Amino acid sequence: MTMRISPFIAMLGLVLVSPLKAATPMTGTVSIDLPPQTAQFKPGTGVDLVQKDCLICHSSEYVSTQPPLTAEQWRGEVVKMKKVMGAPIEDSNIDAIVNYLVTQYGKK
Numbered sequence: 001m002t003m004r005i006s007p008f009i010a011m012l013g014l015v016l017v018s019p020l021k022a023a024t025p026m027t028g029t030v031s032i033d034l035p036p037q038t039a040q041f042k043p044g045t046g047v048d049l050v051q052k053d054c055l056i057c058h059s060s061e062y063v064s065t066q067p068p069l070t071a072e073q074w075r076g077e078v079v080k081m082k083k084v085m086g087a088p089i090e091d092s093n094i095d096a097i098v099n100y101l102v103t104q105y106g107k108k
């Protein structure tokens with residue numbers, strides 16, 4: 001009698017365990033969805049430059065959360081990004097970038 005029941009018990013054990021195993025895989029990859037980045041630079045002349053030169057390192061919120069800065073202060077930021085942070089900003093674009101920043105996020 002015992003000999004006949006044990007395969008049945010073994011089967012029962014498998015049936016009980018397998019849904020658990022399926023629900024909690026121990027290996028393999030897991031995919032997650034990140035919320036979309038919604039912050040954007042304000043549209044305006046030169047926005048293409050800041051999109052190209054600034055977004056490679058950080059979001060536009062680094063700019064939009066600053067208090068309104070003067071042109072000289074924005075120039076200081078842009079030069080700092082280039083010289084200290086290593087941003088690949090072409091010298092010939094600095095004036096246009098500063099102009100964009102002071103127009104959209106500056107002290108008028």
Ligand code: HEC
Binds near residue numbers: 086
């Ligand atoms: C090579 C990477 C890099 C690029 C490109 C870059 N930044 Fe930054 N930026 C940083 C880092 C790193 C910080 C954070 C510095 C800190 O926390 O002290 C920062 C911080 C800032 C801040 C916050 C104030 C400050 O000085 O910390 C502003 C404003 C800013 N960046 C503007 C810009 C603008 C405008 C551009 C494009 C012209 C730009 N950044 C491109 C790396 C970069």
